[in-house]
Amino acid sequence: MRxxxxxxxxxxxxxxxxxxxxxxxxxxEWNVVIGVSGPKSTFRWIIRIGAPNLMKLSQGLLVxxxxxxxxxxxxxxxxxxxx
Numbered sequence: 001m002r003x004x005x006x007x008x009x010x011x012x013x014x015x016x017x018x019x020x021x022x023x024x025x026x027x028x029e030w031n032v033v034i035g036v037s038g039p040k041s042t043f044r045w046i047i048r049i050g051a052p053n054l055m056k057l058s059q060g061l062l063v064x065x066x067x068x069x070x071x072x073x074x075x076x077x078x079x080x081x082x083x
């Protein structure tokens with residue numbers, strides 16, 4: 001059982017490395033990682049990797065901003081925790 005867990009951890013580590021290469025290095029084999037066949041192009045990278053990650057970033061920033069506004073507008077900490 002320990003060997004299976006060790007193998008799963010190793011597999012996850014390899015996947016993380018592949019994802020990191022796909023996201024941060026345009027010269028890597030990112031098309032293989034995301035499962036797209038055909039020639040690599042900057043447009044395909046923007047559509048498949050860049051745009052979704054930019055949307056996730058903007059969503060996270062919006063959540064942080066809205067949370068900040070809610071905290072600043074609360075009268076006291078008890079009312080904030082009740083909601």
